[in-house]
Amino acid sequence: MNQVYDKKTIRLHWISAALVIGLWIVGQCIDFFPKGTPRITVRSLHISFGVLLAVILAVRLSWRFGAGVKLPAADTGLMGRAAISVHHFLYLLLVAIVLIGAACVWLRGDNIFNLFTVPALDVTDKSLRHDAVELHGLIANILLAVAGLHALAAILHHVVLKDKVLARMLPRLSDKSRSDQA
Structure with missing residues (x-):
């Protein structure tokens, strides 16, 4: 049986992944820029893309727990429970990073872009x-590490276990394997 997520779930997943990686890279580089307009611009970009991540996350969570395709765990044992736990932990980290940001x-x-200033609370x-x-930085590092382990697990499933788990988020892999078998 070939099970894949719907296109919206897949798009939201990969957009989230790209935003997390990009935001982490920019976050690591902000202080390399000279104070003044260059640093304000880079920090403003980081904040703007963080807001975009918040919007994508809200859409993703509402889709995930609403109309999105829900696939059963690939494994019903310990690996399946671990995978579900990691997914929930990733969502928790995403919510935390957005709120703390x-x-x-x-x-x-x-x-923000020398256009306006968000008033400081204190x-x-x-x-x-x-x-x-x-x-914020610590959670970003943890998020990136857990997401990296998540990606490595997906690759392990594809290369070693050959169980089509990665094809759930990359349907072209499933299409390729069918054409290779023909």
């Missing part, structure tokens, strides 16, 4: 601002 913007009072509490930014 938004908190960082409000705590810092960020200037300009005197620099330690809270620092801690929030550090937590």
Whole structure:
């Protein structure tokens, strides 16, 4: 039986993945830019794409728990339960990174593209601002690591177990395997 996710689920998955990777890379580079307009522009891009990730995540969660295709776990045993747990953990990390990122913007009072400034909640509490930014970075690193393990597991399924799990999110793999068998 060939089970694949619907096109919307697949698109939302890969857009989320691309945004997470891109946001992580930009987040690592913000402080390399000189203070002033260059750093404001890069941070503003990071914030803008973070807002886009929040929107995509909201759509993804509503689709996932609403009309989206729900496939059974590929394995009913321990591996299946672990896969479900990892997926839930990834969603939790995504929600956390978006919420803490938004908190960082409000705590810092960020200037957005030199067009407007988000008012800071408390300009005197620099330690809270620092801690929030550090937590945002830590969760981003954890998210990237768990997503990387998720990707490695999918590759392991494809290369070693040959169980078509990766083809659920990459239907072309399923199409290719059918044409190879013909």
